[in-house]
Amino acid sequence: MLGVAALVSSIALTLCYFILVPFINYFRDPKGLRKYPKLSFWSGISDLPFIYESHRGFRSNAVLKAHRQSPVVRIGPNALSFSSPKAIKDIYGHNTACTKDLFYQELAGSHFHLADVIDKSDHARKRKMLSSAYAIKNLEGWEHKVADMTGRMIRAFDARCMAPLVKGQDPSQQDLTVDYRMWSNLFTVAAIANIGLSEDLGFLDRGDDLITSEAADGTLKQVHFRECLSATAWAQSNLVWSYSWYKRFVTLSNLVSPTYRQKWRLNKDWDGIVRNRATTRFKRYQAGEKLDDFFTAILHDKAGTPNNLEWGEMVAEVSIMMNAGSDTTAIAMNNVMFLLLKHPACLNKLREELDGALDDDEDVAPYDKVKHLPYLRACLDESMRLLPPTTFGLPRRTPAEGAPVDGDFIAGHTSVSISSYIAHRDPTVFPEPEQYRPERWLGDAGKELQPYFIAFSAGARGCIGRNISYLEQMVVLASLLHRYEFALPHARWEPTRRENFNLSPGPMPLKIWKRKCLSDA
Structure with a gap:
């Protein structure tokens, strides 16, 4: 009986985490990202659509097609893709306030190398x-x-x-x-x-x-x-x-x-x-x-x-x-x-x-x-x-105080x-x-x-x-x-x-x- 209860609880928590909480956050829209067109219907709610697109083998082409309708596309709940030339300098330029995203941290081994180190002083x-x-x-x-x-x-x-x-x-x-x-x-x-x-x-x-x-x-x-x-x-x-x-x-x-x-x-x-x-x-x-x-x-x-x-x-x-x-x-x-x-x-x-x-x-x-x-x-x-x-x-990741892009x-x-x-x-x-x-x-x-x-x-x-x-x-x-x-x-x-x-x-x-x-x- 306890095993069944534990299983039901696990399923309920999983559904809550993957479905209920993302839906609530999407409509709360604390960062004001809901105004941007999405790569897919679910892209503002979950990263899974982008993972699905990755498995198809050419996600950048899918994003390109979306950008033909908008210079900014929401590719995940907390991720925006830009296409404007001005965005290059804002995101990657020498004076940008943006840092390397958590992407690099997740892929790093026990130590960072030159390409994935996030801390700017350590990179220097x-x-x-x-x-x-x-x-x-x-x-x-x-x-x-x-x-x-x-x-x-x-x-x-x-x-x-x-x-x-x-x-x-x-x-x-x-x-x-x-x-x-x-x-x-x-x-x-x-x-x-x-x-x-x-x-x-x-x-x-x-x-x-x-x-x-x-x-x-x-x-x-x-x-x-x-x-x-x-x-x-x-x-x-x-x-x-x-x-x-x-x-x-x-x-x-x-x-x-x-x-x-x-x-x-x-x-x-x-x-x-x-x-x-x-x-x-x-x-x-x-x-x-x-x-x-x-x-x-x-x-x-x-x-x-x-x-x-x-x-x-x-x-x-x-x-x-x-x-x-x-x-x-x-x-x-x-x-x-x-x-x-x-x-x-x-x-x-x-x-x-x-x-x-x-x-x-x-x-x-x-x-x-x-x-x-x-x-x-x-x-x-x-x-x-x-x-x-x-x-x-x-x-890249915007600083805590935000940044113009x-x-x-x-x-x-x-x-x-x-x-x-x-x-x-x-x-x-x-x-x-x-x-x-x-x-x-x-x-x-x-x-x-x-x-x-x-x-x-x-x-x-x-x-x-x-x-x-x-x-x-x-x-x-x-x-x-x-x-x-x-x-x-x-x-x-x-x-x-x-x-x-x-x-x-x-x-x-x-x-x-x-x-x-x-x-x-």
């Missing part, structure tokens, strides 16, 4: 510690590592070259020898491991992403890097939007869903990858190796004064470096190749620029020769405008955001926003667009690794387009895409052959 400490390693003046120090990885990619592609494609024909299935999505990701992981940890993973030599994962008890096993990182992003990005219930949802999903159970197991393997990278590099430090990499900046400053970080914080910084330092750049590299192949006129114009800058016998494009090429940079920026690697609105006063402790996918489609800033037009970034007109380009976010919390990303993208794209011809499976081919935190494309099989000017040499 971390950014000062790492800024010298990421500074643009240090790029020359990393170029040889990027060039080495590019050379390995070229050797792998040379071995996969086929006969030239007959004009007017589609490639045969067996001629699609390069999955560019996979290879671009192998490149970025290998490059950031070398730049950040002085570690040679061998991905590009082997053509796979097998890597060691180390459990908390020291047990080692081989896992696939991309599978583990993707599973982590998939599971977290589906459930995190209800902050107060996130950890309960993790537990529940583990219990009831075989799919989630597998994803969370791979998430543990991802943690093990990071742990092994950190312990392996630290053992080299203890053995007396003096290495020039990002990990050195974590250990001590330029004068050699130790930073005295806790081990958990060091591991956290390795985690974000291996995650954000590989996935977003790989997506950008994949997208620009796809868009250029879909727009042959742009590809030909870029090739003319590259051929004028590079010698025929230069396998790897020297960064010094390509870093100032205007059309190359325009092609990259237009790709990241149209298909920003990180599409979702990075959530896009001309409205938003009450305190409210989640506010603007998606780069949405901001980059504002026709008042980017005419014909769905068109791939690199020319929009050229000259003074292009400079005027920069404040509205938020592929790397904006303000003090903007991506610290953008210089490394441009270095990798420019060298790889210039080298490959100078050396090879590529073909998609057919003219109408499109990749699958799924939005986790990043908008991740699926495999991109290509036919590859050497350009005539090089094959005749």
